[in-house]
Amino acid sequence: MKDNKKVVYWLFTGCFLIFIMVVVGGITRLTNSGLSISDYKLITGTIPPLNQQEWEEAFELYKQYPEYQKLHYHFNLEDFKGIYFWEWFHRLIGRLIGIVFIIPFLYFFFTKQMTRPTIYKSLVLLALGAFQGFMGWYMVKSGLVDMPAVSHYRLAAHLTIAFVTFAYAFWVAMDLLYPKKKAINKNFRNFIWGGMILLLVQIIWGAFVAGLDAGWIHNFWPLMTDGKLIHETVWIEQNPLWRNFIEGKSGVQFVHRYLAYAVVAYIIYIWYRSRKMTLTLPQKKGINWMVGLVVLQFVLGVLTLIYAVPLWLGVAHQVGAFFLLTAMTFTLHRFSR
DSSP: OTTOHHHHHHHHHHHHHHHHHHHHHHHHHHTTOTTSOOSOOTTGGGSOOOSHHHHHHHHHHHTTSHIIIIIOTTOOHHHHHHHHHHHHHHHHHHHHHHHHHHHHHHHHHHTTOSOHHHHHHHHHHHHHHHHHHHHHHHHHHTTSSSSSSOOHHHHHHHHHHHHHHHHHHHHHHHHHHSOOOOOOOHHHHHHHHHHHHHHHHHHHHHHHHHHTTGGGSOOOSSSSBTTBSSOTHHHHSSSSGGGHHHHOHHHHHHHHHHHHHHHHHHHHHHHHHHTTSOOOHHHHHHHHHHHHHHHHHHHHHHHHHHTTOOHHHHHHHHHHHHHHHHHHHHHHHHTTO
């Protein structure tokens, strides 16, 4: 039987591992661990240093790069081990995801357990995963040259591809769970697509905030500072003006703040419009989950900001974005087939 439950379980397992990888990636970022491993060895890099000599060799390699020389010059070997773990664990999960996607795919392909459309979709999924792995290393390389920080553009690309890969894998699994097509309201479906695009744009600017460490400034809400709705540095950090909103810390945070209001308003309007429609139970649940999660995510965002990005809140905020994207993907799928 083609496209059976085993294929669905495979896709959901991949979704779960991508979720774990994003969580660990958030911890890696917030603990400044992402540049602790300055080389990439696909096979041998799976095993961390196992003895004193190997640890000292890894530490000596780390000392050759800007993060140690400009930021962590006070680190001893034990400090290095602490940041090394999170980056190693992050890469280990990435390798595991590759194995989980490739080997079962080959099994299902050669045993003819997938239909042709599912094979094509799975190949797209594998390509996204490969590109995500490349983008991770491309991102790390940007922090090994002059400054001990990765490019916020590359960070945003790395994170966004992870979210898109998850959403696509989830969508393909939903195609198999709900194979029957029905008449749809194309206008409402397209309206939900608008919400999906807006959410992805917000995720990109959230990555910009993370990459520029812009969450550690203007730690007030709803004002950006005492008595000011918009801080003057939003306009003057970069020249020309438009660069403030993609490269200036204040400008990037400003965009992320006010896009949050737009995302909340858009999703609530989706719910409002849906009240006049006859909905299936999955459609109702999807919209209700979207509303609940967008409110929770907004609250987490505010708390993360006013408490200056403590580790647990930063990770919770990223997890909230993941769950909101899941609810949006599910809802969009239910209004698309």
